[in-house]
Amino acid sequence: MFGLMTNTELDKISHKGDNVTCEAGFTVFHGADNIFLGSNISLVDSILNAGSGTGSITIEDCAFMGHGVKILARGHNYTSYNMDRQLEVMERPIHIKAGAWIGSGSIILAGVTIGRHAVVAAGSIVTRDVREYTVVAGNPARVIIYDIRNKDGWLARLTNRVTRMLNGWRK
Ligand SMILES: CC(C)(COP(=O)(O)OP(=O)(O)OC[C@H]1O[C@@H](n2cnc3c(N)ncnc32)[C@H](O)[C@@H]1OP(=O)(O)O)[C@@H](O)C(=O)NCCC(=O)NCCS
Numbered sequence: 001m002f003g004l005m006t007n008t009e010l011d012k013i014s015h016k017g018d019n020v021t022c023e024a025g026f027t028v029f030h031g032a033d034n035i036f037l038g039s040n041i042s043l044v045d046s047i048l049n050a051g052s053g054t055g056s057i058t059i060e061d062c063a064f065m066g067h068g069v070k071i072l073a074r075g076h077n078y079t080s081y082n083m084d085r086q087l088e089v090m091e092r093p094i095h096i097k098a099g100a101w102i103g104s105g106s107i108i109l110a111g112v113t114i115g116r117h118a119v120v121a122a123g124s125i126v127t128r129d130v131r132e133y134t135v136v137a138g139n140p141a142r143v144i145i146y147d148i149r150n151k152d153g154w155l156a157r158l159t160n161r162v163t164r165m166l167n168g169w170r171k
Contacts, residue, residue, distance in 0.1 A: 007022045007024070012032035014033070016036075017039030018040070021041070021042050022042075024045060026047075027046075027048070029047055029048065030074055031051045031052045031056070031057075031073070031074070032050070034073075035059075038061035039061050040062045041061070043059075044066065045068060046065050046069040048071050049070075049074045050074070051110075052074075052091075054093070055073035055094075058094070060098040065104075066102065073091055073093060073094045074110065075091075077090055090110070094108055094110065094112055100117060100130075101119045102114070103119070103122035106124045106125070109127050113130070114126070115132030117133050118130045118131065118133060118135070119145075119148070121138075121141075124136060125141060128141075134146055134148070
C-alpha cells in the first residue's frame, strides 16, 4: 500500500504476526522484547515504550492506529525527586485487544486495557480500561458511545447524549 514501509524499528520486535506495518517515525523507545503483536496491525508512526521490566505492550489482530499515537507502559515514580525520579521507573502492561482503533494523537497510559473493537477518539488520553465496543474521547478519556453495536436506538442515543453532557460538566 502507498506510504507504508518496513522500518528497522519494526525489525527490533521479534514477537509479531503477519502483515504488521508502520510508517516513517515509528519508534520502539524501550523494550522491544516486551512487545507482542498479532497480525494485520497498522502501527503508523506510533511510539511504543514497553519498558524493560514489568511493562509490556500487547496488540492483538486487526488493531490499528491513527497518526502520532503514543503507547507508554513505562513512567517514573513521582514521589521521588531529582535523579531518583529519573531512575525509578514504574511499568505496567498495556493490552490493546483485537480490532481496536486508536485515533490520531492519542496517548495510552500504563496499565490500560482497550477492549475488543473499541474506539479511542482522536486526541484522547486513556488512563483507565476501555470496555469492548465502546467509544471513548477526551482527556481523561470518557465514554461517548456505550455500545457501537447498538448506538442508534432512542434510548442509546439519549444515554450517549446525557453522558457527553455530564462529561462536559465534569471537566
Ligand atoms: C470517534 C470518532 C470516530 C467519532 O466519529 P463520529 O461518529 O463522526 O462522531 P460524532 O461527530 O457523531 O461525535 C459524537 C460526539 O462525540 C464527540 N467527539 C467525537 N470525536 C471526539 C474527539 N476526538 N474528542 C472529543 N469528543 C469527540 C463529538 O463532539 C460529539 O459530541 P456531541 O454530540 O456532544 O457534540 C471520530 O470523532 C474520531 O475521533 N476519529 C478518529 C480519526 C482519526 O484518528 N483518523 C486518523 C486515521 S486512522
